[in-house]
Amino acid sequence: MHIVIGLGNTGSQIVKLAASSQKLSDTKFYAVDSVTSSIDMKTLTNVTPLPIVSDENTGSGRVRERGAEMMKMHLGTTEFTTLIRECDASSLPVIVISSSAGGTGSGAIVPLCKQLLKDVPNITLIPIIVVPAMDDPIAYHMNTTDLFTELGEVGITSYVVFRNKSRTSNYTEINQEVVTAIEILQGKWYEGTTVDSIDDSDRKNLFGTPGRLIGVKAEAANAGYLKRMITEKVINGNQPWVDPGNNFGMLAFSLKSAFAKDDIDTVFDDVRTRCIGRLDEYKDIVASDTQTMIATCVISGLPNVPMKDVDLDQFHVASGMSDGLTKSKRPSFMNRNNTVSSKNPVSKFNGIDVRNN
């Protein structure tokens, strides 16, 4: 049994979508959030919601420390002990998913990963992190930088990053691509034939290379078009492409088509060119008389995505209402000597008797 754990709203939404994937029917899903009402338990029998709540407030207010504390408070409970035991018994890899911009998921994922790495020594733990669009608010990016730093500190070496698109709250496409990446990482698109196939040990090597992983899939009617599509997904997709430079890394290609053996070199030609000098390459070639050709590609050992450089010195904190103001000076003839005061309780103002009666 495979284990996939979604944290926070993003993680829970993706887990909810993944639970409906045929390919992931042998996966047990967990949804860890401060609010789990969005998970409809009646329809999703393979999702276990694990609410993490510390007080009457729901959510974290985008405060990662709060998310982390909520997680730590729950780690010793029966539910989490069971989850950790299941990860121990599971086949590789264990996938954890969260956004980096909020507080609950991006805070909670760190103590969870730390515990899993401690309690399950041979675990292959792969976080999938959804980072904010470059023009999202600064707080999102500060949370992102802090999350990556902390995940590195607890010992995460292999990970996947998706970047949300600018100015849209429609996450359908990106969430679906995350689900596809989970299927690929779990080896569900490899069929294992006598020609050339990718097995558990190959995947273990792939995930053992430190660095970022990219996992994409494309389908098309002919090899030329499939090549264009898979290349586009790699270098211009929702998992940002960064030139691997001299990083060690590996490639895993799969192709299912009538003439897969002949087509595979054509389809991955451009991707290979961009990954010159990779340490190793695995192929899963399936000759099958299908209408559409299906290609998947995993690249390991990539550098992380660029972080947004946040320079807080250029901002200042607004203070009181008088911030930056000096009192105005009036010419002497405007002196307000006609006001009603306790010393002069009876007065005329602009000819009107303002005596109190």
Ligand SMILES: Nc1nc2c(ncn2[C@@H]2O[C@H](COP(=O)(O)OP(=O)(O)OP(=O)(O)O)[C@@H](O)[C@H]2O)c(=O)[nH]1
């Ligand atoms: N790809 C994707 N991004 C999402 C989704 N929901 C929210 N986001 C983005 O995720 C970020 C906010 O993270 P959430 O996952 O909502 O935060 P959280 O972990 O629940 O933490 P809180 O701040 O405590 O609510 C923002 O950048 C949103 O644009 C989703 O379903 N899919």
Ligand SMILES: [Mg+2]
């Ligand atoms: Mg939330």
